[in-house]
Structure formats: structure tokens, C-alpha cells
Amino acid sequence: MAAQLDVQKLGLVFQARPDLLAGIQNAADTPARTTLFNDIASFVFERLSSADAQDGPASKRRRVDIAQLPTQTQPNGHGPGRVPLVGIEAAALSADAAVADPVLLEVKDISVTAPQRKKYDLCLTKNFLYARASGTSVPAQGIVYPWKDIEHAFYLPAPDKAQAQYNYVLFPRGSYLPTAKQANANPSDRQQTPEPFVFTVPATAPKPGSVAGPSSKAAEAVSDTYSSLFHWALTTSMRTAGNHSCRLTASDPKLFHSVARQPHRPNEKAVHVKAFRGSKDGFLFFLPTGILWGFKKPLLFLPLDRIVAVSYxxxxxxxxxxxxxxxxxxxxxxxxxxxxxxxxxxxxxxDYRGIDETYVRRHGLADRSMADQRKAKRELAENSKKSAAGDEPAAEEGEADGMTELERAQHEAEQQLQDEEDEEEEDYDPGSEGESEGSGESSEGDEDDDEAQGDSDEDEEEDEMGGL
Structure with missing residues (x-):
């Protein structure tokens, strides 16, 4: 009988190094190598067990370390709590707990785009969602998410795809707002919060044999498409884990859609607009709960209740x-x-009118564009109206405030050129000469009237003097 790899023991030994585990599985192509790898795993496992017997299990040591940490106010404001683990230690602890949690549902061969771009098998347990490479038994590094820690979840059409595809975007707690780079920031602090998790599914049904696990029978009833499967799986898993505050939010073309047509899917309304954040191009989604920026790192979600103002x-x-x-x-x-x-x-x-009127005003977001530092909104609104009427947008005098120096100079140059053209048109007006003569006659007539009025006033004064 051919020797087989002791996958369970190898997984326990190399759970922190899934790359080594994958390399071992690929290299175990002969009975001799398989036996050698099993012997190495047994030796390392015995040494680890011996160390645990003397000092206590690693998980117990971690719990002791956590219990000895000082208390502080939790980020959610729910009172005192333990200082959270950061960096590699927190990731390792989550991976250990995820491996110990039995897999209830596994969906194979799913395209993950963040935090890593690769195809993985997605595993759903009672307490965790994680990705693992095909043929392995441990989570991929950095792709372990406790259900209770997911704060925002979204279901969005994937832009610029010829075939309809959909992105699921999951933001762990505290990972969705933009943070400024600090010169003196501790490198370990940057690892404290996991990155958002993004995976893509087609509009088709799951492939035969791609769904496994004890919950696969229940999943068959909702597996008409990948989307219906994951809608059910994500929602059910979060509720079972006690996460009742996070709801899966989908884009709604009735709430917002771009006026631009999608060349690859012209009959489908785009629920996003193209934009840049710095030098990175991406897409803005105006959703019922806030504004999402994707899909270039770092992904952002700006909740409506955190937006103070929108300006242009x-x-x-x-x-x-x-x-x-x-x-x-x-x-x-x-x-x-x-x-x-x-x-x-x-x-x-x-897209200005749709953004400003359909979304910003509908949600009561303050507009501070007319503040001292920004006065461009009036010009933008006028340009939008003229564009809708088929006219070229042109700024009016007095609305150049708030422009950059370059824009102001361009505006003044265009205004001066327009004034010169108006003067030339007046010079070539064929009726201008006659109008000038008529105007002169009118002036002489006004002078005669003034003189007559003056004589009349003098006569009245003489009569008054005579009366005295």
C-alpha cells in the first residue's frame, strides 16, 4: 500500500506557514519522500507537544498573556476592554481558532481580489470565514475573518466586465475609513486591522461538485446562482454567530445610476461612476448606506452617518x-x-446632477461649496443646465471665485476674447451710422427743450417779483 501524507499532522505543524505545507504536498510525489515528510512532521509535532507539556499549550499561553494586558476603552465605546492583539500575533491566533472550528460549508475555486489576487476555496465555519489554497487544510495568510467582526458587507456589479460578474465586499470592524499616514507610526500598528475581503462570482450557477460540507444539502435549495448561494450563506452565518448589525447591502439603480452608457453592457444601467483618488483610478458607488470607493487599495466606505458635507x-x-x-x-x-x-x-x-440632486440632497448631506474656501458649485450647476440644453458651458462674471490661478487666468482670457469679438461686431453693424445721427438730433432737441424750460422759469420768477 502506497504511503500517504499525514495531512492532519502536517497541518498542525505548519499551520503558520501554509506556503511550506503546499510545497510539501507538491513535492511528495514518491513513497520515499512521503515517508520522509511524515517522519519530519512527527518529530516536530513531538517536540512541540513536549514543550507544551512543560510550559502549557500555545493557545493557553496566549490567553494568559491577554489576561495580563491592561484594560482600556474599546473603540466602539462600549466601556473597558482588553487591549487588542496586533500584527502577526493576532493573525496567528485567529488562524489557530479557525482551523479548530469545523468547516460547515466549502465553496471551491472562487476568485479573490483582496487582500490577495488568487483563486481560493472559501470555508465557512460557525465563527469564521476564511480562504485556503486548494488541497490544503489551513487558511491563507491574512484571509481569516471572524463573523462577529464584519461591520459592512456589500454586493456590487463588477465594472468593465463583458460578462456580468459580481463582487462581494466585506469590511472588518474599523477597516473602512481612510487613515492618514503618520511619520512616527509603529509598523506593527498597521497590521492591527485586517484588510477588506473582496471576492468575485459569475452570474451562473455553481459548478457541480464545487460546494461541499455538512451544510451543502441545505445550500442546494439556494444554489440557483453563486449570488443566491452566497447571499444565503453570508447572511445566515453572520446571524448564527450573533452579528445582527451587519446587513448585506446591494447597489440600487433606482437610488443612483450614471448617465454614461456602458459600452460592454449597453442595456444595463451603471450604478457607479469613474473617478480618481490621487493617481489611482477606480469607481465610486453611491449606496443606500454610504459611498464606497473600489476596487484599488485601499478600499474605502464612507457611511452616511459619518459624512458632514459634500463639496465640489x-x-x-x-x-x-x-x-x-x-x-x-x-x-x-x-x-x-x-x-x-x-x-x-x-x-x-x-453625472453631477445625479450625484448632487439624486443622492446628496436626497440624503440631506450638507453642501458647503459656497463657503469661503469653495465657491465653484454655482458655476457647475449652470454648466450642467447649459450642457443639458445643448449649449457650451460658460462661466459668468463674478463666479470665478474659488478657482485656481490657472483657471482664473483662463477664464479672464476667454472673457477678454469674447469682449473683443463683441466690439468687432458693433463696428461692422450697417445701421450704426444712422443710429448715431439720430442720436445727435435727439440731443439737439433736448437742448432746445432745456432752453425753453429755462425761459419759462425766468418769466415765472419775474411775475413773482412783481407780485411782491
């Missing part, structure tokens, strides 16, 4: 920028360095 800047003929001001005075954000203003650039001006 850098208004050009075809594009404009949008600035979202956030409320940073929230308990727990003091050490997070949350950015107060986030600017998205190069939005198509055709």
Missing part, C-alpha cells in the same frame, strides 16, 4: 472633483488618524 472643486468643462468631509469626532477614532477630507477627482460633469 476644480470645476472644468467636462470634469469636476468631489470632496467628502467626515466627522472625526467619534469616540475611538482618536488614535486612528482618520482623514477629515477625502477628495475624488475627474468625475464626469454629466
Amino acid at each position: 472643486t476644480n470645476v472644468l468643462r467636462t470634469t469636476f472633483n468631489m470632496v467628502v468631509e467626515l466627522d472625526t469626532d467619534v469616540l475611538g477614532d482618536a488614535n486612528s488618524f482618520i482623514e477629515k477630507e477625502i477628495e475624488f477627482g475627474m468625475l464626469d460633469q454629466e
Whole structure:
């Protein structure tokens, strides 16, 4: 009988190094190598067990270390709590707990785009969602998410795809707001919060044999498409784990859609607009619960209850920028360095009306564009109206405030050129000469009337003097 790898023991030994485990499985192509790898795993496992017998299990040591940490106010403001683990230690603890939790549902061969871009098998347990490479038994590094820690979940069409595909976006607690880079920041602090989890599914039904696990029978009733399967699996898992605050939110073309047609799917309304954040291009989704930026890292979600104001800047003929001001005075954000203003650039001006009237005003978001530092909204609204009427947008005098120096100079140059053209048109008016002569005659007539009026006044004065 051919020797087989002791996958269970290897998984326990190399659970922190899934890359080594995968390499071992690929290299175990002969009975001799398989036996050698099993012997190595047994030896290392015995040494680890011996160390645990002397010092206590690693998980117990971690619990002791956590219990000895000082208390502090939790980020959610729910009172005192333990200082959270950071970096590699927290990730290892989550991976250990996830491996010990039996897999209830496994969906194979799913395209993950964040935090890593690769195809994985997604595993759903009672307490965790994680991804693992095909043929392995341990989670991929950095892709372990406790159900109770997921704060926002979204279901969005994947932009710029010829075939309909959909993205699931899961934000762990505290991972969705933009944080400013700090020069003296501790590198380990940057690992404290896991990255958002994004995976993509087609509009088709799951492939035969791709769904496994004890819950696969229950999943058959909702497996008409990948979307219906994951809608059921994600929602049920979060509720079972006690996470009742997070709901799966989908985009709604009735709430917002772009006026631009999608060349690859022209009959489908785009629920996103193209934009830039710095030098990175991406997409903005205006959702029932807030504004999402994807799918370039770092992904962002700006909840409606954290948005203080929406303003518009850098208004050009075809594009404009949008600035979202956030409320940073929230308990727990003091050490997070949350950015107060986030600017998205190069939005198509055709989408201004939909963004401002359909979304910003509908949700009662304050508009501070007419403040001293920004006065471009009036010009943008006028340009939008003229564009809708088929006219070229033109700025009116007195509305150049708030422009950059370059935009102001361009505006003045265009205005001067327009004035010169108006003067030339007046010079070549064939009726101008006759109008000038008529105007002169009118002036002489006015002078005669003034003289007559003056004589009449003098006569009245003489009569009055005579009366005295």
C-alpha cells in the first residue's frame, strides 16, 4: 500500500506557514519522500507537544498573556476592554481558532481580489470565514475573518466586465475609513486591522461538485446562482454567530445610476461612476448606506452617518472633483488618524446632477461649496443646465471665485476674447451710422427743450417779483 501524507499532522505543524505545507504536498510525489515528510512532521509535532507539556499549550499561553494586558476603552465605546492583539500575533491566533472550528460549508475555486489576487476555496465555519489554497487544510495568510467582526458587507456589479460578474465586499470592524499616514507610526500598528475581503462570482450557477460540507444539502435549495448561494450563506452565518448589525447591502439603480452608457453592457444601467483618488483610478458607488470607493487599495466606505458635507472643486468643462468631509469626532477614532477630507477627482460633469440632486440632497448631506474656501458649485450647476440644453458651458462674471490661478487666468482670457469679438461686431453693424445721427438730433432737441424750460422759469420768477 502506497504511503500517504499525514495531512492532519502536517497541518498542525505548519499551520503558520501554509506556503511550506503546499510545497510539501507538491513535492511528495514518491513513497520515499512521503515517508520522509511524515517522519519530519512527527518529530516536530513531538517536540512541540513536549514543550507544551512543560510550559502549557500555545493557545493557553496566549490567553494568559491577554489576561495580563491592561484594560482600556474599546473603540466602539462600549466601556473597558482588553487591549487588542496586533500584527502577526493576532493573525496567528485567529488562524489557530479557525482551523479548530469545523468547516460547515466549502465553496471551491472562487476568485479573490483582496487582500490577495488568487483563486481560493472559501470555508465557512460557525465563527469564521476564511480562504485556503486548494488541497490544503489551513487558511491563507491574512484571509481569516471572524463573523462577529464584519461591520459592512456589500454586493456590487463588477465594472468593465463583458460578462456580468459580481463582487462581494466585506469590511472588518474599523477597516473602512481612510487613515492618514503618520511619520512616527509603529509598523506593527498597521497590521492591527485586517484588510477588506473582496471576492468575485459569475452570474451562473455553481459548478457541480464545487460546494461541499455538512451544510451543502441545505445550500442546494439556494444554489440557483453563486449570488443566491452566497447571499444565503453570508447572511445566515453572520446571524448564527450573533452579528445582527451587519446587513448585506446591494447597489440600487433606482437610488443612483450614471448617465454614461456602458459600452460592454449597453442595456444595463451603471450604478457607479469613474473617478480618481490621487493617481489611482477606480469607481465610486453611491449606496443606500454610504459611498464606497473600489476596487484599488485601499478600499474605502464612507457611511452616511459619518459624512458632514459634500463639496465640489476644480470645476472644468467636462470634469469636476468631489470632496467628502467626515466627522472625526467619534469616540475611538482618536488614535486612528482618520482623514477629515477625502477628495475624488475627474468625475464626469454629466453625472453631477445625479450625484448632487439624486443622492446628496436626497440624503440631506450638507453642501458647503459656497463657503469661503469653495465657491465653484454655482458655476457647475449652470454648466450642467447649459450642457443639458445643448449649449457650451460658460462661466459668468463674478463666479470665478474659488478657482485656481490657472483657471482664473483662463477664464479672464476667454472673457477678454469674447469682449473683443463683441466690439468687432458693433463696428461692422450697417445701421450704426444712422443710429448715431439720430442720436445727435435727439440731443439737439433736448437742448432746445432745456432752453425753453429755462425761459419759462425766468418769466415765472419775474411775475413773482412783481407780485411782491
